[in-house]
Amino acid sequence: MQHFRHYILLFLIIPLMAFAEDGSQLWLRYPVNPKPRNIVNSNSKSPTIEIAKKKELNQHWAGQAIDLKIDRLPENFKDGYKIVSTPKKISILAKTDLGLLYGSYHLLNLQQQKADFSNLKLEEKPSYDVRILNHWDNLDGTIERGYAGHSLWKWEDLPNKISPRYEEYARANASIGINATVLNNVNASPNMLREDYLKKVKVLADIFRPYGIKVYLSVNFSSPKVLGGLQNSDPLNQDVQKWWKDKAAEIYKLIPDFGGFFGKSQFRRPARTAGLRKNACRWSEYDGRCPETLRWNCDVEGIRVQPEQR
Numbered sequence: 001m002q003h004f005r006h007y008i009l010l011f012l013i014i015p016l017m018a019f020a021e022d023g024s025q026l027w028l029r030y031p032v033n034p035k036p037r038n039i040v041n042s043n044s045k046s047p048t049i050e051i052a053k054k055k056e057l058n059q060h061w062a063g064q065a066i067d068l069k070i071d072r073l074p075e076n077f078k079d080g081y082k083i084v085s086t087p088k089k090i091s092i093l094a095k096t097d098l099g100l101l102y103g104s105y106h107l108l109n110l111q112q113q114k115a116d117f118s119n120l121k122l123e124e125k126p127s128y129d130v131r132i133l134n135h136w137d138n139l140d141g142t143i144e145r146g147y148a149g150h151s152l153w154k155w156e157d158l159p160n161k162i163s164p165r166y167e168e169y170a171r172a173n174a175s176i177g178i179n180a181t182v183l184n185n186v187n188a189s190p191n192m193l194r195e196d197y198l199k200k201v202k203v204l205a206d207i208f209r210p211y212g213i214k215v216y217l218s219v220n221f222s223s224p225k226v227l228g229g230l231q232n233s234d235p236l237n238q239d240v241q242k243w244w245k246d247k248a249a250e251i252y253k254l255i256p257d258f259g260g261f262f263g264k265s266q267f268r269r270p271a272r273t274a275g276l277r278k279n280a281c282r283w284s285e286y287d288g289r290c291p292e293t294l295r296w297n298c299d300v301e302g303i304r305v306q307p308e309q310r
Contacts, residue, residue: 026172027172028175029112030108030112032060033059033061036059039057039065040052040057040061040065041065042069043067044068048101049097051101052100061108064087068100069100070097070100071093073095076125078096078125079094079095079177080124082103082121083106083122083123084121085121087118090117098174101212105175105176106122109175126177131177131178132178132179132180132182133178134181135151135185137153137183137184138184138189139155139189139192141153144185152165152166153183159202162207166204170213171211174212179212179213181214182262183201185218186218188217190223192220193219193227193247195250198254199254201215201217209257215258216261217262219262219263224244
């Protein structure tokens with residue numbers, strides 16, 4: 001009899017497990033309209049606006065008609081937006097298509113909170129231009145100081161096999177205004193800059209782009225010697241400078257909106273073994289584009305590097 005009760009209990013639990021919460025939707029738990037609505041108009045077109053219209057608002061919005069409008073807002077709005085409503089219509093105004101996507105996510109968030117949309121007047125504008133996530137993921141799938149499983153990036157599958165989780169990642173980040181990501185560990189493998197890996201990075205960049213997310217790469221100072229076969233990786237060596245410029249040009253050809261390199265200002269073991277000069281690493285010489293191409297981590301080993309020493 002006792003075993004029979006166990007079987008009945010198991011029979012009742014299994015259907016519930018099929019619909020169990022797995023956490024993958026994060027905060028994007030919007031109800032899906034039984035029939036996608038066509039109530040969103042826009043005065044502009046782009047892949048980003050198409051996401052706002054077709055994948056987000058038409059699928060999940062349950063209220064009045066919406067206008068997405070590129071507008072001449074003040075310069076300091078950047079990727080910000082305004083949301084204005086009447087009982088019959090809601091207008092989302094922004095300087096950029098990304099601002100319209102951000103405004104759409106905000107609107108859906110308010111719907112989840114059961115807000116009153118009859119007379120809404122709000123505006124949002126970012127305090128920071130670069131809102132970046134810094135992953136410490138290694139190419140073998142491990143994560144330095146990672147305590148929640150393996151890396152999201154399946155480098156062994158890319159570029160041919162593309163996980164749907166990559167777009168889910170981009171969507172989740174865009175919904176809270178993240179617009180940049182460093183894909184790999186700051187204690188980087190030189191292999192990250194190999195041609196085959198750059199082609200894998202391109203696939204991710206193409207997926208992230210409509211969501212307004214730029215890709216950055218952590219780099220290893222020893223890369224010119226390890227990958228380029230140079231005698232050393234001394235940044236004052238003209239061959240080394242040319243190697244970095246050529247490598248940056250190669251990346252920008254694949255990924256025109258590449259965010260840039262990310263590196264520690266003082267690499268510990270790599271810096272010593274590569275024979276780098278501590279205060280001679282002028283990264284703007286490497287890429288030939290602009291100083292912003294590198295995002296700095298300036299507090300390694302308690303040493304803060306001054307701008308003139310970069």
